[in-house]
Amino acid sequence: MSEIKSVAIAGASGTLGPHVLKALIDAQFQVKVLARSKKPGEFDAGVNVVEVDFTSVESLTAALKGIDAVVSTVAGTAIKTQTVLIDAAAVAGVKRFIPSEYGSVTTNPKLEAFPLYENVFKIKHHLQEKANAGQLTWTVLACGAFLEFLFAPGEASLLDFTDRKATLLDEGDNRLSSTSLATAGKAIAGILKNLEATKNRVVKVSEVILTQNQLLKIAERLRPGDNWEISKVAASAVLKEGLDELSAGDFSSSAIFKVINGTGLAGETYGSAYDETDNELLGVKELTEEDLKKFVVEKLA
Template sequence: MVKVAIAGGSGQVAREVIDALVAANKHEITILSRKAQPISNTTAPGIKWQVVDYNDKPALTEALRGTHTLLSFVQLLSDPGEKSQRNLIDAAIGAGVKRFAPSEYGSKSTIDMPWTYGKGRIVEYLKEVNAKSNVLEYTLFQPGLFLDYLAFPHQTSAHLTPLQTIFDFANRRALVVANHADDAVMTLTSVKDLAAIIARAVDYDCGRWPATGGVRGNRLNFAQVIAMGERVRGRPFKIEKVKVEDLEAGELNTSWGLEAVHHAVSDEEASALLKAVCVGVLLSSTKGAWDSSDEMNRLFPDYEFASAESFLAKVWEGKE
């Protein structure tokens, strides 16, 4: 049993991970949050809720005393300059925390996705603080795209809100980059599987965490995702192809785009960000950004991941 702290513990992915840790019933869990615990939120026995100020590094350090593993789910869009996560890292080192996972939980690379560039800067900071000696063990949990998003608008987990993607199963359509349907790869992992793997990683005591913690639920190229969608949905998809040169110019010449925005994004920012996300995901997919590695799969070879097709067939069965 170890003490686990969850930064940004009121977030959707964080709550999925907390549920997995609670189900394991092995650890003392502290949720760190900027806000007081909601009256409607009742935590399981053994979970402590602690209000923190991420700008107060000494207080953060005290809050982390005795913590073995710190998992960060700080929302990048709400953390300009990555100040909160940098302070968390400094406080973790000062408090003697053994293990840290920064706020990743997505693509392998941030190339062509400027809204994620903060992830890269945090990785560089982790390398910097560990340059002279390994003061803080860390891993980057990278599951690719949540498989649950291909079920949009249907919710498939307890906490993760459905979001649209370039694979629109609801309307039987998809966006692809011309001439890249066969070489652009998308890793698809359910949020439940990610949470289960993180819970196992917290228990892992056979050595250090790998610096990159790729989580590969399903590895499919775009053509395979679309073919799967057509089988699951029972009809052909309407495919719109975009040119690399248009994407590189920031243009999205399609008849449709993303509409469902993350809760952390303001209404004023939504339109521009949704276009940027669509352009960025398409362009980055041609450069391997979503082809997650499999370090965590190899660490836990007995774990069985949800099959993308079986998962989605259950979601879409009987639906128009």
């Protein structure tokens, strides 16, 4: 397979998108941003932004002519609409498609039974159909939970650093792979420089494998005078509660994160910790204990 020179990115203004855009530019790829509309100042002056209709194969095909690879970083309800982008990529002769997933979902087939993850699996199956027909190749990047989310206030955080509260799932020792947004971006650039080694498969990267107890111990060592309020809940109970709420029509972030946490922090049940990775292939370095301390110190301030 010939090398990748030109890359189109969808979702470049989202959470992960800017990091992917920077990594692709830094890696000397010719980058085209696909956007619903051009907004002044949204991207640097030198970035090539093209307006497209994401519901139209014709519009997207025209924008993808001459493009070697497509990277999607769309989020939320836009996940399921990637089928149109994939179809257009196939028609335009795109060589490699990287869909928006970036978690641990399709690394474990057990998760396909959950409605929350249904669209992610549909996209992967759609890509495989195109690959089987010889129309394009694909790579899914599994990078675990984004490190920034695990330390930020909110439902994705492993610990409540602000109020010094820790709700441990099971005993707090369930392992979870995590990667920063910037490193995920660099890993995507690495995929596009290693086409054969990453062809039609899930590649795994992990900067660090975390547990809640691990972070709690670091916090207690850094601030020995702080009193943490610690409670425990079964990961299976959190998952069931989230699934029940979704089944009842509650699609709030609370219900969604109960499912995410109930699967992601369920230990080996859903395989959220990567002991074998493609770190070396993609140039990803693991974080040290000192690196972790820096994250915790910032949150304890």
